[in-house]
Amino acid sequence: MMDLTKYIGPTYNDFVQKLLDDRQTKYLGIKLITPFTLVLVALIAAAVVVALYRLAFGIGAASNLSDAWPWGLWISFDVLGGVCMAAGGFLIAGAVYICGLEKYHCVARAAILNAFFGYLLAAISICMDIGRSVVIWKALISSQINSIMFIVAIHVVLYTSTLATESSPMFFEKVGWDGARHKVSRCMVGVALFGVLLSLLHQSSLGAVYLIAPGKLSQIWYSQWIPYCFLLSAIMLGLSMVSFETILTGKVWNHPPPRDVLSGLGRGTLIAGVLYLALKIYILLDTPGLVGMVFDGSFLGNLYLLEMAVGVVIPIGLLSLKSVRNNIHRLFAVDIMVVAGVLLNRLNVGIFGVQEFATRSGGDYFPSAMEWILTLGMIAFAILGFKLCAKYLNLFPQHH
Amino acid sequence: MPISRRDLLKGAASGGLLLASGVPAHATMSTTLPPNAVGFLYDATLCVGCKSCVVNCKIKNCEPGGALYQEGMKKPPYETKGPGNTGQWDETQELSGKTLSVIKVYKNGTCQTKDAEVNGFAFFKQQCMHCITPACASVCPGGAFRKDPDNGSVYYIASKCIGCRYCQLACPFGLPRYEWDAAWPEVRKCQHCRHITKKGGMTACAEFCPTGATVFGKVTDLREEAKRRLALKPGDEYQFPIQTVHSPNRQLRKVAKYVAKVYGLTEVGGTQNILLSGVSFEHLGFRPYLKNQALPELTWHYIAKIPWVFAGVFIGGTAIYKITHRNRKEGEQP
Numbered sequence: 177m178m179d180l181t182k183y184i185g186p187t188y189n190d191f192v193q194k195l196l197d198d199r200q201t202k203y204l205g206i207k208l209i210t211p212f213t214l215v216l217v218a219l220i221a222a223a224v225v226v227a228l229y230r231l232a233f234g235i236g237a238a239s240n241l242s243d244a245w246p247w248g249l250w251i252s253f254d255v256l257g258g259v260c261m262a263a264g265g266f267l268i269a270g271a272v273y274i275c276g277l278e279k280y281h282c283v284a285r286a287a288i289l290n291a292f293f294g295y296l297l298a299a300i301s302i303c304m305d306i307g308r309s310v311v312i313w314k315a316l317i318s319s320q321i322n323s324i325m326f327i328v329a330i331h332v333v334l335y336t337s338t339l340a341t342e343s344s345p346m347f348f349e350k351v352g353w354d355g356a357r358h359k360v361s362r363c364m365v366g367v368a369l370f371g372v373l374l375s376l377l378h379q380s381s382l383g384a385v386y387l388i389a390p391g392k393l394s395q396i397w398y399s400q401w402i403p404y405c406f407l408l409s410a411i412m413l414g415l416s417m418v419s420f421e422t423i424l425t426g427k428v429w430n431h432p433p434p435r436d437v438l439s440g441l442g443r444g445t446l447i448a449g450v451l452y453l454a455l456k457i458y459i460l461l462d463t464p465g466l467v468g469m470v471f472d473g474s475f476l477g478n479l480y481l482l483e484m485a486v487g488v489v490i491p492i493g494l495l496s497l498k499s500v501r502n503n504i505h506r507l508f509a510v511d512i513m514v515v516a517g518v519l520l521n522r523l524n525v526g527i528f529g530v531q532e533f534a535t536r537s538g539g540d541y542f543p544s545a546m547e548w549i550l551t552l553g554m555i556a557f558a559i560l561g562f563k564l565c566a567k568y569l570n571l572f573p574q575h576h
Numbered sequence: 577m578p579i580s581r582r583d584l585l586k587g588a589a590s591g592g593l594l595l596a597s598g599v600p601a602h603a604t605m606s607t608t609l610p611p612n613a614v615g616f617l618y619d620a621t622l623c624v625g626c627k628s629c630v631v632n633c634k635i636k637n638c639e640p641g642g643a644l645y646q647e648g649m650k651k652p653p654y655e656t657k658g659p660g661n662t663g664q665w666d667e668t669q670e671l672s673g674k675t676l677s678v679i680k681v682y683k684n685g686t687c688q689t690k691d692a693e694v695n696g697f698a699f700f701k702q703q704c705m706h707c708i709t710p711a712c713a714s715v716c717p718g719g720a721f722r723k724d725p726d727n728g729s730v731y732y733i734a735s736k737c738i739g740c741r742y743c744q745l746a747c748p749f750g751l752p753r754y755e756w757d758a759a760w761p762e763v764r765k766c767q768h769c770r771h772i773t774k775k776g777g778m779t780a781c782a783e784f785c786p787t788g789a790t791v792f793g794k795v796t797d798l799r800e801e802a803k804r805r806l807a808l809k810p811g812d813e814y815q816f817p818i819q820t821v822h823s824p825n826r827q828l829r830k831v832a833k834y835v836a837k838v839y840g841l842t843e844v845g846g847t848q849n850i851l852l853s854g855v856s857f858e859h860l861g862f863r864p865y866l867k868n869q870a871l872p873e874l875t876w877h878y879i880a881k882i883p884w885v886f887a888g889v890f891i892g893g894t895a896i897y898k899i900t901h902r903n904r905k906e907g908e909q910p
Contacts, residue, residue, distance in 0.1 A: 235739075236756025243672065243753050246744035274893050276900035307739020307754070307761040315717035315738050321879065322604055322872055325717035325742045365897060373889040377882060384878040388711055388746045388871050391863055403878055530745075537750050538670065 194351050198567055204429040206567040213563070216556040223553020226546045227304055235307055238546040244539020245530075247305075249547045252526025254301030254554055256382055257519050258294045259332075260406070263414025264421075265291020265339055266368075266375035267444075273368035283437055285346055285571050286425065287418045292339040293558040299332050301554055324384045331378035338371045346569045380407040386525060394529040396469055396480050399459045402525075408452035412488075413518040415444040420511035423504055431572050439501040445514060446495040453488050476531070479524050487517010606723075607709045607845055607870050613728035613795040614773060615706055615848030616782050617802055620855070621691050621832035622816060623699040623789035625679055629781035630668055633677045633703075633766075636780035641771030643676055643732070643764060673755035676766045677703035677781060682859050691832050691854025698853065700860040701781075701790065704751050704766035705840060705847035706730050709870035712743035712752060712765075720763070728795070728848050729768035737763060748844050748866050782819050793821030795848050802838045802852055805831070845870030 181189040198206075207213075230238035241248050268287040271277040303309045315329040341360060348357035360367075383406030386393050399405070419441040426433035460466050470477045491514045500506040527541070534541065543551075565571055637644040638652040653674035658667035668675045680702060685695035692698075710730045713721040720737040723730050739761060743752045755761035769779040773792075777783075782792035791798070801821050808814055810833040815826040832854050839857050840850035843866045851857070858864045 232759060234755075234757055234759045234761060236758075242756065243744065244750075246741040246754065270893075274897050274900070276897075302740075305740075307741070307758075308737060309739075312738050314736060315740070318717060318719040318736070320717055320719050322714040322875065323717045323742070324875055324879070325715060325740055327879065327882070329717055369890065369893040369897075372893060373886060376889065377885055381878070384875065385742070385745075387874045387878060388715055390867070390871075390874065391748050391865055392745065392750075400874070400877070533750070 191351055195568060197350075200570055201567055204431055204566065204572070206429055206563065208567065213560065216560040219549075219553045219556035220560065221553075223550050223557070226550045226553070230304060230546065230550070231309060235305075238544065238550075240541055240544040240547065242539050242541070244534040244537040245541040247526060247530075248541055249527070249543040249551055250301050250305040252523050253519070254551055255298045255305070256522040256526055258298035258301065258554075259382060260379065260410040260413050260518060260522060261417050261515070262291035262294030262298075262339075263375065263379060263410040264418035265294075265342075265414075266371045267411060267414050268418055269342060269368040270372040273365050274372070279437055279440060282434055282573060283418055283422050285343070285569075285573060286421060286566075288339060288342045289562060289565055289571065290417065290421055292336070292343050293561050295332065295336045295339055296561075297554045297558050299336055300557075301550070302332070304550060324381055324387070327381050328378065328385065331374050331381065335371065335374040335378055338367060338374060341367050342371065346571065350569050376407065379410040380404065382406055383525075389530075392530050392533045393525065394476055394532060395463065395466060396476055397521075397525050397529045399463060401455060401459055404455060405452070405459075408448060408455060409487075409518045409521060412445055412448040412452055413514055415441050415448060416491075416511040416514035419445070419507060420515060423508045423511070425566065425572075429566065433504065435502070435504070438504060438507055442495050442501040442507055442510070445510075446492060446501075449488055449492045449495070449514070453484075453492060456484065456488070476524075476528060479520070479528055483517050483520040483524055485517075486513050487521065488514075491517070605709050605714055605870075605872050609708055609795055609846070609848075610723075610725055610728035612726050613708075613848050614768065614793065615728075615795045615798060615850065616779060616790050616792045617798040617821065618701045618790050618849065618851050619805065619816075620698055620700050620789070620851065620853040620860070621834065622787045622829070623679065623701070624787055625681060625699040626786065627668075627679050628784045628786060629701070629790055630675070630677055630679055631666060632780045632784040633769075634666065634668075634675065636769060636772065637676060639771065642769070643767045644674065671702060671751065671753050673753050673758070673761070673764045675753075676764060677701065680861070682855055684859075693855050693859060696855070698855040698860065700853065701851075702751075702861065703781075703849075704730065704768075705749055705849045706766075706768060707748075707844055707870075708846040708848065709844070709872055711746040711748060711844070711871040714872035714875065715742045715746040717742065724770075727768075727773065729770055729773065730765075731767040731770050732763055732765065734762045739763075746871065748863070748871060778820055785819070788816045788818040788827060791817055791819060791821045791823070795850075797821045798850055799838065799841065802850055805852060806834055806836060806838065810834075842868040844868075 179189065180192055226238060235241060239248060264287045268280050268284050271280050272284045303312055306312060315326060316333060318326060320326040345357050345360050348360065380403035383402040386398065386402055387400070390398055419438055422433045422438060460470065470480050491510045494500045494506070494510050500510060634644065634652045636642060638649060639645060644653065654666040655668050655674060656663045656666065658669055661667045668678050671678050679699055682698040682700065684693060684697070687695065687697045689696040690698065706729055710721065710723055713723050713730060717740060718736040718738045720733050721730060721743060722733065741754060743763060744754065752763045752765045754763055773779060778792035782790045798821055805814070808831045810831055812831045813828055814831050816829050817823040818825045818827060835853055835856055837857065838850055838852060839862060840847035853860060
């Protein structure tokens with residue numbers, strides 16, 4: 177390893193050496209320079225260029241957004257999707273630190289780190305999406321208690337900090353700051369509880385954003401229950417995401433995923449899915465004319481059916497079989513379906529569901545190349561960040 | 577773990593305090609008309625489509641204090657790119673970051689009769705309706721939209737805006753427009769010529785309307801005037817006021833056939849600008865499904881539950897923690 181004493185002095189050199197010491201995680205066999213990593217770096221670099229262009233020339237120059245389509249891919253995928261993909265963090269933290277389910281302790285660090293990157297993705301994208309990025313802090317001091325966006329903004333900041341706190345022990349552990357680590361560990365229960373509270377509110381408030389727009393969001397998705405729909409589907413997706421990520425990292429890196437944890441996550445996904453499906457069916461029957469709108473073969477109706485079939489109904493059917501819950505490959509397939517289905521739900525609410533209103537107002541929208549590049553770059557950033565943490569921090573503690 | 581337990585109790589206590597501080601039953605926004613609420617009555621049957629209001633709206637709002645004014649601007653942001661326009665005249669097609677009001681036309685069949693739904697045509701005016709309980713003001717995270725407590729005009733403070741465009745999603749009429757091409761953009765919408773009306777003047781659109789299609793005044797007077805017109809028989813003659821609702825300057829004209837509705841009395845809790853028309857409002861681009869309910873209430877039902885979630889999670893979480901950890905010794909790491 178490089179000796180940097182000459183440049184930064186012995187203290188900092190010692191710190192860097194400790195941080196970059198990957199002997200502990202050698203068994204995972206993570207290689208830093210691979211074609212995949214290079215692609216990720218290229219995507220991030222492209223996204224940085226796009227972000228600078230966007231800041232210099234405005235949103236209109238970088239995106240296809242317009243007055244008829246004020247929100248597009250960045251809000252629907254990066255923010256709504258990124259946050260719901262992070263739901264696993266609070267669920268696992270709550271299960272381990274509050275409910276005392278020790279079984280899940282081995283996936284806690286990875287799940288919380290995954291959530292941290294999900295929130296970073298959402299936070300950075302929101303900064304890019306708003307027109308006056310550098311004054312985003314004004315949303316935090318306005319005390320606009322009537323505004324869901326004010327509540328969302330506060331939650332993003334607080335919960336991202338909470339996730340950073342929850343993730344910090346493995347960093348302190350690595351660089352040998354035992355005092356700090358001890359302090360954080362001692363208040364971990366309180367921090368985890370705070371995280372659960374913030375997440376319950378934040379996941380549901382992202383749905384509540386649309387409560388004010390009954391005339392804009394299609395009736396297929398609009399209902400007074402939309403905050404609860406967002407929360408339940410986020411719980412379902414969050415558990416699937418933890419399972420997905422555990423299996424995936426187990427496959428690409430050399431650490432066998434714990435089977436009882438995975439089947440437990442599958443059961444959790446099943447329970448959340450059944451509750452979500454029950455609520456969706458209630459809304460379907462409770463809203464006059466909704467059954468007709470869903471089954472009339474229209475584009476929006478079909479999207480709804482696709483989202484429900486892929487993300488909810490088929491996964492519930494499969495997960496209710498013990499043979500699926502106990503088979504890693506089948507679980508992996510179900511996880512992908514749930515993630516795809518719930519993400520489609522967020523795109524449906526954020527983009528397709530407001531289509532009718534927007535086209536009546538004379539607009540059409542397909543994300544521009546720059547919008548795609550920024551979104552892909554954000555995803556690449558999350559994956560690369562996770563990979564680096566897996567290499568240099570003790571992310572899968574069960575092996576010690 | 578002594579510290580965490582104390583933290584939990586502290587958290588539960590603060591949650592309880594929040595509850596004790598009381599949650600209002602309704603959104604913290606007024607749903608009644610402000611005392612000196614002003615607005616305009618737009619009577620589509622009187623409009624001849626001359627667009628004098630559109631042109632002068634732009635000119636007046638580019639004066640210092642106007643909604644389009646920016647320091648150092650040399651001339652109003654005219655839009656000279658319409659079909660057939662050689663760059664000679666301002667030709668606004670649509671509301672935009674440069675245009676606060678626009679006159680549009682409804683056409684059907686042979687377009688022979690004015691204000692007829694079939695084989696007719698009609699003009700209509702599109703701009704901010706100045707809701708009594710504005711959704712834009714309720715959703716803005718920065719507090720950039722304000723409703724004047726005295727005259728009720730909904731105005732915008734650019735320095736508070738973060739540019740999230742939630743106002744555009746929330747507005748039931750889809751009216752706020754954004755400066756998409758600017759690196760430091762503003763939201764643009766009619767602000768009732770606040771720089772003029774606060775000094776006792778009238779909005780530019782009313783001042784420059786030659787036929788009295790747009791008349792400015794107190795909302796209560798405007799509502800009376802609108803109801804008076806609806807009560808008239810088609811073909812009767814009536815002295816229509818010009819510029820302001822109580823103006824001595826009046827024009828004798830035949831009364832057209834109105835749709836039996838004053839638009840803006842109840843829609844989304846009522847608006848300060850109200851409309852009369854000979855053609856169904858649905859045909860003029862006004863959404864038929866707008867409920868007679870102030871939109872911020874829809875959100876408030878959710879927001880009012882937040883303190884309860886606080887209390888519930890802290891109390892429930894503490895209880896679960898106590899139960900699941902009752903057999904563990906003090907200081908034992910999980």
